Each structure stands twice: as C-alpha cells, then as structure tokens.
Amino acid sequence: MTFSPQDKSQFCRQALAHWPVAQQDLFERWARGPSAPPGHGCVHHAIERQAALAPDATAAVCQGQRISYAQLDRQANRLAMRLIEQGVKRGDTVALFVERSIPMLVGLLAVMKVGAAYVPQDARIVPPMQLAMVLEALSSRLILTLSPLLERLPETHASQCLCLDEFLAEVPWIAQDNQPVCAAVDPDDLCFVLFTSGTTGRPNGVRVSHRNLCNILLTEPGRMGMAPGRTVGQILNIGFDMAAWEILGCLAHGATLMIRGKHIAPMAAQCDVLIATPSILATLESRQCPLLKVVAVAGEPCPQGLADHWAGHCDFYNGCGPTETTIVNTLHRHVPGTLLTIGQPTPNNTVYVLDAQGQACALGEIGEMWAGGAGVTAGYLGNPELTAQRYRPDPFIGAGALMFRTRDLGRWTRDGQLEHLGRVDDQVKVRGFRVELDAVSATLEARTDCTRAVTLKLDDRHLVAFVSPAGVDIDACRRHCEQRLAYYCVPSRIYALDQLPLTSRGKVDKALLLQWARQRQAVKETGDA
Structure with a gap:
C-alpha cells in the first residue's frame, strides 16, 4: 500500500476535522511512514534473483556445512516438484517442523515456490500436543521435518512426513539439473503462518503474505545493511516471527546466513548483522563481536542502558510491532544518551495513538497504539471471529484498509518519535x-x-x-x-x-x-x- 496526495487530504479532512490544521499536519507526518516500493512482490523471487546474480556465493553456513545460492535454488526447485507430486498446491498451509539447519532453508523456500505457506515450529522444544493442534488447522497433511525429530512429532495417521535431510541426500547437491518451478504466486498469497499462544489455550495462526513481508525486508531500514559479502546471524527460534527477518531478509539480499549451533556467542562473533531480542543481546559481549555493523532488537522492551551500550559499538535499531503487523512496524536508530524510543512507522505503514473511543489522542497524550498500512496481515487462520475483533477498518486511510489493535500503550514525543509505555492487558x-x-x-x-x-x-x-x-x-x-x-x-x-x-x-x-x-x-x- 502506498499513500497518494488524495489519500492524505481525505485522511485529515475526515478523521481529524476537529483539530487545528497545524495539529493535523503533525499527526499526518508522524503517523505515516514514507512511501517506498519494495522492489519485489514475492520473497522467493528476490532470493531467486540473488541466485542468478551470484550462483556460487555462499547462502548459508551451519556447523561446517555450506550451501551456495545456486545449490539452494536447485534443491528448493527439486523439492517443490516433489511437493506438487504429493498434492501440495497454491494456497495450502504446510507444516515445517524442524530445527535450525540448511535443510530448513530448502524446505521453506520450496514451499514458497509452490505458492503455499510454510508453518514453522521448532520440533525440538514444542510439545507434541501443541504440534498436533497446529496440524489440525492446516490444509496440507504433509509434514516437512528432519529424521532425528520424527520421534518428537505427534502420532497421527492422517499426516505423512518428508524428511528434508534424507531428501537432500538423494541427489548430490551439484549433480542435479535446475528445473525452475513455474507456479503462479501473487504478492497477496500467504508466505508463512506464524502461530502465537491464544486466550483459549489453542494457538492462533497469523497469516502473513508476501506483500506484508517484502514491505519490511526489502525497504529501509528493515533491510538492516544486509548485502552480498556480509554475514547475518540466525539465532532465533524458527517459530518466532523475527526469525523470518533473519533468514529471508538475509537470503533476499544475497548475504550469508550464519546458522548457530547450541551456543550463540561464537557465531555472533563472526557476524556483520544481528537481529535479536534484548534478553539475548544482553548475554553477548560487544568486545567479542568486532565485526558487527548493525544490530536490531524487538520482541520485548529494551533497557536504555543496553541500547546505549550497543549503539556506541555499531548501528543499533530498536523496533516494535506484533506478529499481526509483520515482525515490526516501527524502527528507531538509537543515539547513545538520548531517549530510547521505538521510532516512527516503517515505509508504507502507519501507527495511530487512539483513546478508548477510537479517536486520535492529542499529541503527547498516552493512548493505545493501532497499526495500519502494508504490514497489516490477513488475520487469523480459520478464525474469522477473532480476526473481526482485532482488525478494524482504518478511518484514517479508508478505501477498505484495515488497522490492528496492538494492545500497546504509547505516546508521541515532541520530535515525532513513539514512546512505548507497556501493555493494556494480560x-x-x-x-x-x-x-x-x-x-x-x-x-x-x-x-x-x-x-x-x-x-x-x-x-x-x-x-x-x-x-x-x-x-x-x-x-x-x-x-x-x-x-x-x-x-x-x-x-x-x-x-x-x-x-x-x-x-x-x-x-x-x-x-x-x-x-x-x-x-x-x-x-x-x-x-x-
């Protein structure tokens, strides 16, 4: 979604008519991120482009194993054909019950090439009962997994497993021909479904489209300095939405993904770019990470001292945003000694601070943050009632656009930055x-x-x-x-x-x-x- 001048005039005239013009101008300027085209409509198209530009470049390294962009693309194409043979089709949701590994990358890329959405869960640590509940919500009965994890999967006769490690061992990585998959995929097709805990004890699956994801990964500052020749850490649980930022952001920009083993610090010491939660970052020593050029944190409030320390070591970004608005919808490059905020809306996104009646709060007043724009996802998988509760028509953009209730409290600072002030619920x-x-x-x-x-x-x-x-x-x-x-x-x-x-x-x-x-x-x- 982009914002035209006509949209902006309608935005002020209808939603903020009770405000002085000067206040309307400030609200509009602060609430809207810049308009910027992502460059690609589908994530896997950006990855395929990198494979064509530099086929021999290293796509990922994991515990001594390496895969090039050409090998990754070939193996994903081969797997995509196998998925089609097994009945996976465009629009399906496919379980990806794995652990951090190179086969994991082949699996998620192949699912996207078919036009389906991968559903990630770390099968090492997620209880089988929870995996079973996730499976119940999916359209495909196929489970992509790894052979050592088979005993961790729920017992279900309706599902069938394809072990990615065994599949990759069938044909030498360099020997097979590359036969591109020509499935039609639209930017509004789902890229992945991310399950979060639900109020009823059952997980809720957030439907994230290619358009949603490209909007944060392929624009500034969301690309986080990822580029050919740079290394990006893969430290997060694949079931966490920020893992898509690490993995797909890295591959879409031609960088090298450094997939960690049991310990984070040795891998972090080799990285140029790191995306983490503040709790994880606090376990690392900046002096032991001399290569780091860009660090981003999100997922929980960041302590001021932690931000000041790392901002003195490299470019440090503090972000915020629920899964329903695609990883983060605000980012702020922090300067040591200044007030730590979550910044401003990322490109093509909006953030509004509203009162209990849904009216815009006066600038500087505390209210609840609602998020709109291109990052707003398609709602919850198989749960239209919950979708209708949490996604509402956006009165500031109109034209059928939706905004999401984040349940986060915030306010605008005097210079147009968003200050995060906690949660409004449990x-x-x-x-x-x-x-x-x-x-x-x-x-x-x-x-x-x-x-x-x-x-x-x-x-x-x-x-x-x-x-x-x-x-x-x-x-x-x-x-x-x-x-x-x-x-x-x-x-x-x-x-x-x-x-x-x-x-x-x-x-x-x-x-x-x-x-x-x-x-x-x-x-x-x-x-x-």
Whole structure:
C-alpha cells in the first residue's frame, strides 16, 4: 500500500476535522511512514534473483556445512516438484517442523515456490500436543521435518512426513539439473503462518503474505545493511516471527546466513548483522563481536542502558510491532544518551495513538497504539471471529484498509518519535515470545485438583503461577504445563495457596501476589549467594 496526495487530504479532512490544521499536519507526518516500493512482490523471487546474480556465493553456513545460492535454488526447485507430486498446491498451509539447519532453508523456500505457506515450529522444544493442534488447522497433511525429530512429532495417521535431510541426500547437491518451478504466486498469497499462544489455550495462526513481508525486508531500514559479502546471524527460534527477518531478509539480499549451533556467542562473533531480542543481546559481549555493523532488537522492551551500550559499538535499531503487523512496524536508530524510543512507522505503514473511543489522542497524550498500512496481515487462520475483533477498518486511510489493535500503550514525543509505555492487558512478552497469561492459567485450571489459577510475569524470562487449594500437586501441575504449552509458557515457580487474595472489588489481588513472589525470589537469591 502506498499513500497518494488524495489519500492524505481525505485522511485529515475526515478523521481529524476537529483539530487545528497545524495539529493535523503533525499527526499526518508522524503517523505515516514514507512511501517506498519494495522492489519485489514475492520473497522467493528476490532470493531467486540473488541466485542468478551470484550462483556460487555462499547462502548459508551451519556447523561446517555450506550451501551456495545456486545449490539452494536447485534443491528448493527439486523439492517443490516433489511437493506438487504429493498434492501440495497454491494456497495450502504446510507444516515445517524442524530445527535450525540448511535443510530448513530448502524446505521453506520450496514451499514458497509452490505458492503455499510454510508453518514453522521448532520440533525440538514444542510439545507434541501443541504440534498436533497446529496440524489440525492446516490444509496440507504433509509434514516437512528432519529424521532425528520424527520421534518428537505427534502420532497421527492422517499426516505423512518428508524428511528434508534424507531428501537432500538423494541427489548430490551439484549433480542435479535446475528445473525452475513455474507456479503462479501473487504478492497477496500467504508466505508463512506464524502461530502465537491464544486466550483459549489453542494457538492462533497469523497469516502473513508476501506483500506484508517484502514491505519490511526489502525497504529501509528493515533491510538492516544486509548485502552480498556480509554475514547475518540466525539465532532465533524458527517459530518466532523475527526469525523470518533473519533468514529471508538475509537470503533476499544475497548475504550469508550464519546458522548457530547450541551456543550463540561464537557465531555472533563472526557476524556483520544481528537481529535479536534484548534478553539475548544482553548475554553477548560487544568486545567479542568486532565485526558487527548493525544490530536490531524487538520482541520485548529494551533497557536504555543496553541500547546505549550497543549503539556506541555499531548501528543499533530498536523496533516494535506484533506478529499481526509483520515482525515490526516501527524502527528507531538509537543515539547513545538520548531517549530510547521505538521510532516512527516503517515505509508504507502507519501507527495511530487512539483513546478508548477510537479517536486520535492529542499529541503527547498516552493512548493505545493501532497499526495500519502494508504490514497489516490477513488475520487469523480459520478464525474469522477473532480476526473481526482485532482488525478494524482504518478511518484514517479508508478505501477498505484495515488497522490492528496492538494492545500497546504509547505516546508521541515532541520530535515525532513513539514512546512505548507497556501493555493494556494480560498479554506479555517472556524471552521475546508473546504469552497470554490467561491461557497458562486456563491450562492449570484444566486439572481436576486445581479450582483457581493466576499466572503473572515475574521478569522478562520467568512466569510465576498461583493455584488453589493448597493441596494441589505442584509437580503434577508443572508436568501438565510442560506437556501442553511451549517451554516459554511454563511457569518457573508454582505456589499453592488455600485461597487467592482478593481486592476490595472482589478480584484477585495480582499486585499482592506479585510482590510476594518477588520477595520470595529475592530471599532465594540471597540464600544462594
């Protein structure tokens, strides 16, 4: 989506008529990112272009294994033909249950070449029950995986597995001919579906199109300095939306993807570009990463001190945006010593700060951030009701455009930057992943011996849960969560109480519980010391 002068005049006239003209001008200038064409409509077309320009360039390296752009393209074409033979067609959703590896890259590229959408899950750590729930929502019964992970997959007779490592071993990487796949793919076709935790305990699949993804990967500053001759770290879980930024952003720009093994630091020391959560970045030493030129963080609030430190070492970007607006829809290049913000809307995107009635807040006032523009995704897979709840018509753009309710609080600074001020509900970020606290509590309450449960965020890496009555089996509760939830959703501490404390209004006193949990944590840390 691009913004024409006619769009802009309509934007001010209809939505901000009650404001002085000067305020309208500021709102319009700050709320809209620049108009910039991505250059490609489909992500895999950009990757194919890099394979044609530099076929022998290294596309990826993983634990001593290397694949060139020509080899990656050939293998993906060969796999795409196999997918077609097995019934995968344009518009399908295909499970990609893998771990970080070169076969993973071949798998996702082949799915896109067919015109289907890949659905990534890290099968090493996602419980089989959660994988089964994801599979239920997909149109294709085929599972792309790796042979060592077969025992981790859910038992289902309706699905069939294709092991990518075995497929790649069938034909030598250099021996096979390259037969391009000529499937028709449109920019509005889905590229991937990313599942997040849901309020009902079932995951929600966010439908991300090629147009959505190209808009952030192929424009500035989202390209993050990725270019031929540069190395990009691949450190994130493939089930995390920011992993697409690392992987597809790197390959679309002809850089070399450095896929990490168990440890992050040795790989990060070899990279020019790194995309991470603040929690991961905080584990690295800048002096041990002398090659780093560009670092971007998102997924959770970034501490000012961390941003100041890394901004003194390289170009440092702080971003924000839910999966529903395609990875990030704001980015800010931070200058040490200045206020850390999430910046301004990225190209072809918008961000509005609105009050409870959906009206634009006065500039500088705190409100809820709504996101519009080219990054707004197509809603939730198989869930039109939830889509209608969270995606609304955009009154500032009109013409059928939608905006998404982020549930983030923010305000505009005096120089037109967005300041992130927390969440408006019980959806939190833990280790960079979105977690619905109510979904964790509902999982605990599903046990017959647990009548009430409350889950709280203890810090950026840990959840704490309280259950009642006092006789609840804590160890059984933890196992129950581990079997049904992603690892980052499992509470680090579970406490059983006879009754949960209530406020004067009859609601659970979460502030009191959190204070008590933090006191217990402080006592434990003091004892350990």
